[in-house]
Amino acid sequence: HIQGLKEFSVTLSENNDTDLRDIDFEGTKVIDRYTYQIKINGKYPQFIYWLAMTFFAPMPWETVMFYNNPELIKKNIVLDWYPVGTGPYLLAVNNPNRQMILEKNPNFREQYYPSSGQPGDLEAGLLERAGQRLPFIDKLVFNLEKESIPRWIKFLQGYYDQSSVSSDNFHQAVLVSSKGSELAPELAKKGMKIYSDTTEMTSYWGFNMLDPTVGRYDEKQQALRQAISIAMDVEEYSAIFLNDRGIAAQGPIPPGIEGYQEGQAGMNPYVYQWQNGKDERLSLDVAKQLLAKAGYPNGRDEHTGEPLVLNYDVISTGDPSEKSEFAWVQKQFNKLNIELNIRATDYNRWREKMSLGDMQFFAFAWSVDYPDPENFLFLFYGSNKRVGNEGVNSANYENPEFDLLFEQMRYLDPGPEKQAIIAKLLAIIRKDAPWVFGFHPQIYMLSQVWNAPVKLSEVANNTYKYHDLDPILREKLRKDWNPPIVWPFFAGLFVVLIICAPVVIAYWRKGHLVRHQRI
Numbered sequence: 001h002i003q004g005l006k007e008f009s010v011t012l013s014e015n016n017d018t019d020l021r022d023i024d025f026e027g028t029k030v031i032d033r034y035t036y037q038i039k040i041n042g043k044y045p046q047f048i049y050w051l052a053m054t055f056f057a058p059m060p061w062e063t064v065m066f067y068n069n070p071e072l073i074k075k076n077i078v079l080d081w082y083p084v085g086t087g088p089y090l091l092a093v094n095n096p097n098r099q100m101i102l103e104k105n106p107n108f109r110e111q112y113y114p115s116s117g118q119p120g121d122l123e124a125g126l127l128e129r130a131g132q133r134l135p136f137i138d139k140l141v142f143n144l145e146k147e148s149i150p151r152w153i154k155f156l157q158g159y160y161d162q163s164s165v166s167s168d169n170f171h172q173a174v175l176v177s178s179k180g181s182e183l184a185p186e187l188a189k190k191g192m193k194i195y196s197d198t199t200e201m202t203s204y205w206g207f208n209m210l211d212p213t214v215g216r217y218d219e220k221q222q223a224l225r226q227a228i229s230i231a232m233d234v235e236e237y238s239a240i241f242l243n244d245r246g247i248a249a250q251g252p253i254p255p256g257i258e259g260y261q262e263g264q265a266g267m268n269p270y271v272y273q274w275q276n277g278k279d280e281r282l283s284l285d286v287a288k289q290l291l292a293k294a295g296y297p298n299g300r301d302e303h304t305g306e307p308l309v310l311n312y313d314v315i316s317t318g319d320p321s322e323k324s325e326f327a328w329v330q331k332q333f334n335k336l337n338i339e340l341n342i343r344a345t346d347y348n349r350w351r352e353k354m355s356l357g358d359m360q361f362f363a364f365a366w367s368v369d370y371p372d373p374e375n376f377l378f379l380f381y382g383s384n385k386r387v388g389n390e391g392v393n394s395a396n397y398e399n400p401e402f403d404l405l406f407e408q409m410r411y412l413d414p415g416p417e418k419q420a421i422i423a424k425l426l427a428i429i430r431k432d433a434p435w436v437f438g439f440h441p442q443i444y445m446l447s448q449v450w451n452a453p454v455k456l457s458e459v460a461n462n463t464y465k466y467h468d469l470d471p472i473l474r475e476k477l478r479k480d481w482n483p484p485i486v487w488p489f490f491a492g493l494f495v496v497l498i499i500c501a502p503v504v505i506a507y508w509r510k511g512h513l514v515r516h517q518r519i
Helices: 005-014 061-067 070-074 148-156 219-231 234-241 284-293 321-334 347-356 374-380 400-409 416-432 471-481 487-518
Strands: 028-032 035-038 089-095 099-104 139-143 162-164 174-177 180-183 193-198 201-207 246-248 272-275 278-281 309-315 339-345 361-367 435-447
Touching: 061 070, 148 162, 180 193, 219 284, 219 321, 219 416, 219 435, 234 246, 234 321, 234 435, 309 321, 309 347, 321 339, 339 347, 374 400, 374 416, 400 416
Parallel strands: 309 339, 309 361
Antiparallel strands: 028 035, 089 099, 099 139, 162 435, 174 180, 193 435, 201 361, 201 435, 246 435, 272 278
């Protein structure tokens, strides 16, 4: 999208020793010391999001030239490990296997806490520090805890200021009822706060659309994918493996992104029906009817009578819990009398299979890069196919009607026209069903009473400058929550005295007897 960027890259690669300032780049223009201009080809509204991403951070030319030294690269003295920037914090310690420490940047520019926000921010206390200079915290310490239980215990003792909520400690931290999720009473008594949000992420199961059995675009294969989509009980998966921390996806676009719709308007009609004011998964009978339409009544080929056998390619990490997940997926296919063969490999082999199109059914996920529907809908754009193009379209989906509408949508500003095209795009992929739309994960975060209110965000990566805490209250509560336990010392001392007493008494008696004999 940037004018002249490809030509600039070629020139740079061919002239590695050339001073960057001597290479002409028509796509940029320096306005002053702190301002530059970028020219793009045509109109591309999403470009504004690119400017907020890490790879667009302005970098001093001296830094680039310095780290381009081959001798430094050999010694791993590179920008990845010794970053240079203008942010609120400096990376003082960089040891990802143990600890990372950020310290306040004394040269950080003047920046102030915002005085306005979204609806509800004022009531949540998020604007109490409006107008105050950022950042608030002097040092941020990130420790690597390899075990979830020690990390959780340290949080309860007050030695960590925040904690995520994992499956291991979910029931200790959260109470789930008909009213929703709330903080466990024993944690609420300590003044802790809980924050939750639905992530801008979609987990899904995909079909390889190049495969002759599960792929292609005729009505029979379409019906096969729809039948499997109905049989895959995502709500049950969320309850078993996520502690209900997942919203069943009706399409690829998660909540919070333009194009997502609540209620019946946003429902996938090929998997759900609207009843009693909510969406309900279609019955297994409907799935079996679709399977028969696909040519596999009761899971057998209508011509040969052979059972339908499909392959499920997964990444195996060796975690014992993954076997139960694989078994659950097999169970969903068994509902339709489809035999599912688990093909577990390491990540490199799995990635090779994906690039070659040597798979039928797989699991994957996509997390938002920038908050625009393009970032999810381009996962179905034909030019982004993984096979042949190494793109992000892992299902290798290619529908000319979808591609044409997508090209129209991506250059539109937010509004009714764009929303109407997004609705058409969603209708197409819901019918074609290249994915079993899985779920949008929900995240929970616990925060100690001494922390200022925070706002969760999976998109923003610069939120720590808005955090604040009360170190005096933290120190006081740490002492209150962790009083010294002295009884083991006295108990041990008593045991030592009991053990030593006979020896002392015997020694005393022997000495007394000797003195008596001498007298």
